[in-house]
Amino acid sequence: MTMPSDLDISRSAVTLPLDQVAAGMGIGDHLIEPYGRAVAKVSLDTIGAVAHRPRGRYVVVTAITPTPLGEGKTTTTVGLGQAFGVLGQRGVIAIRQPSMGPTFGIKGGAAGGGYAQVVPMEALNLHLTGDMHAVTAAHNLLAAMVDNHLFQGNRLGIDPQTVTWRRVLDVNDRDLRQIVTGLGPRADGSPRQTGFDITAASEVMAVLALSASLQDLRERLARIVVAYSYDGEPVTAEMLRAAGAMTVILREAIKPNLMQTAERTPVLVHCGPFGNIAHGNSSIIADRIGIHAGDYLITEAGFGADMGAERFFNIKCRISGLVPDAAVIVATVRALKAHSGRYTVKAGRPLPEELLEENPADVFAGAANLRRQIANVRLHGVTPVVAVNAFPTDHPSERQAILDVAAEEGARAAVSTHFTEGGKGAVHLAEAVAEACAEPSDFRFLYDDDLPLIGKIDTVARGVYGADGIDVAPAAQRQLDTYERLGFGSLPVCIAKTHLSLSADPALKGAPRGWRLPVREVRASVGAGFIYPICGDMRTMPGLSSAPAAERIDIDAHGNIVGLT
Structure with missing residues (x-):
């Protein structure tokens, strides 16, 4: 039986009026500002209105190092939130808003997928509330x-x-x-x-x-x-007398957007910083609302645990004061096979036929990346849970290989079929996450505020990426010296590097050894509150591919959007 498209599933979903979704979170309709029928803004007054309630469990969803295949973090985040509903618990989801650049580029939308998606997907992927x-x-x-x-x-x-x-x-x-x-x-x-x-x-x-x-x-x-x-x-926005007008422009944008999943689980969609350049996490405001609006708040960090999760722990949690209870690491059979280094996988191209053949040995060969990401979560005192995001092309022996690797590392793990079955397909994962959240938290930052900037970069490079050290270009060293002189040395670091490898070289798969992190430039994001070292060749403006998604997106004779994925 052929599964309906994501767009068809989204359009057939039976949803609730948003005031009822908010009511399920304990948020009165006086705090909801409708934006059409499918989206609403949530007033900032909600933070104070829910602050007295018990705090829910705080779960971050991260992943192994991404491949062009996509590991399904958003889909897993949505499926996990829905699964808690199946178990009779209140799950609340907090995710980033997709950028239309990738939506019309090669990635497509970012609403999740299958029966574990945020609906309507057209609204989420196109403008939302502006x-x-x-x-x-x-x-x-x-x-x-x-x-x-x-x-x-x-x-x-x-x-x-x-x-x-x-x-x-x-x-x-x-x-x-x-x-x-x-x-x-x-x-x-x-x-x-x-x-x-x-x-x-x-x-x-x-x-x-x-x-x-x-x-x-x-x-x-x-x-x-x-x-x-x-x-x-330094010359600042305040010195240019621009900050006030900028705040006025953002007066509505600071309010989180409320949506729901295909199974009517509440979703707070807010902000969309890139995960390889910025900190790659949704807003603190959304989390401060969501953590008092359900039994579990499930949020997603961009790219692998060495990227978005490391910034979640050391930047977002440092600023918010919120402490995570568990981290879900999403892994797939085909992605771990790709991390074996035995296959060439390119975005938008058909998969190599041999990648789909049963071969658990290739999964074990690529599992060094999963082992490293489990260690990266534990480095921060957080309990990891491995989510095996199941694909129809997987073989049972290959899924078992991932479960065996997780068991060897002493981590809980569960196979999840949320894409095809929705929340009920992620129940085993939700049960494992609930067990992990019940353990005492030993959360800790990777470095202290007073460690010099160069020491912070070196700590992340060695401890999280597995580098032998760092090589700082002379220009970058001068920039670091300037930032220390100007009093920026206490800020955390947000290292910009490729998301396709633990190293700074996207061609190195698995968990590479015997390399050093090249720091070629350092920028200061003082308003955001972090220092931004650039390692390797980073692009802050993507380009379109030879066959961008924009070529397939259109309007049909009835005015419906087609081609959005």
């Missing part, structure tokens, strides 16, 4: 005010060569990576080389996700460093 556009507008307003300040006499003495604040757009467009602005007559500005990043890479997005309130947002925006003066002092 938060992405608000971030884009606020970011670009600051960029315009930087250039206007230079044009109007440069009272602050900004060195134009030090301006770091580029513009952003929520579209994959490689031709905008490097541009020259201000061409033409003098009235059109002064020529300057700059460029565009994608909106999800904006520091404004990271700030929004890490803010605790509207006033905190205002203060963080004020601290954003956009350039340096000729004297080497």
Whole structure:
């Protein structure tokens, strides 16, 4: 029997009015602001309204190192939330809002999939309530005010060569990576080389996700460093008198969006920082609401446990004060086979036929990556649970191989069929997570605030990535010295590197050894509250592939969206 498409499943889902979804979370309808029929904004007053209630269990969903095949973290997050409902527990889900760049690019949507998805998927993947556009507008307003300040006499003495604040757009467009602005007559500005990043890479997005309130947002925006003066002092958004107007633009975007799954489990969708450049987690505000609105709050961290989960632990939890009870590590048979290094897998291309043949030895060969990610979770004192996200092409012996690896590492594990069966297919996983959450928490940060920046980078590189050390380029060392001098040394680090390997080389699969992390540049995201070392060749503006998803997305004769995946 052929399974319906994600879009068909989404459209056939029987949903509840959102005031009833909110009521199930203990949130009154006076705190819900409808945005059409399928989405609502949640008032910030909700934080205070639910704060007196017992705290639910806090679960982060992460994964092995991603492959182009996709491991299904969002689908697992949704399936797990639904499974708690099957068990008679109240699950609440908190996820990021998808960027339309990847939606129209090669990745497609990010609503989950099958019978474990957020509905309606069209709303989630396309605009939602316009938060992405608000971030884009606020970011670009600051960029315009930087250039206007230079044009109007440069009272602050900004060195134009030090301006770091580029513009952003929520579209994959490689031709905008490097541009020259201000061409033409003098009235059109002064020529300057700059460029565009994608909106999800904006520091404004990271700030929004890490803010605790509207006033905190205002203060963080004020601290954003956009350039340096000729004297080497930082120039901030507040000095340019831009932070107030930026906050006004983001006044509605700071409110989380309420949706539901195909099984009517509540979902808080808020913010969308990239997981290989920024901290890759949804908002603190959504978590502070959700953790008092159910028995379990399940959130998702971007990419593998070395990326989004490490930032969840050391950046998000450091700022929020919330302590996780367990971490789910999603693994698939085919991804671990890819980590054996024996197959060439490319996004959008058919899978190698031999990858689908029964071969548990290949799963064991690639399991070094899973073992490392289990260790990375435990490094922070958090109990891991391995979720075997089942695909129809898996062989029982291959799934068993993953369970055996987890058992060897002393980790709970369960096979989950949520994609095809919804919440009931993830019940065993939910039971394992509940057991893990019942254990006493020993959560700890990987490093102390007072450790020098270079020590923090080295600690993450050795402890999480398995590197032999770090190699810091001279320019990067000067930047680190400057940030220490300016008082930024107490900030955590958010290391930007490839998400496709534990190392800085995307070609190295499994758990590579005998390598060093190259630190070529270091940037300061002072408003967000972290230092941003760049390791290897990183792109902050993706490009479109030879056959982007945009070519397949259209409107049919009845006005319905088609081709969205």
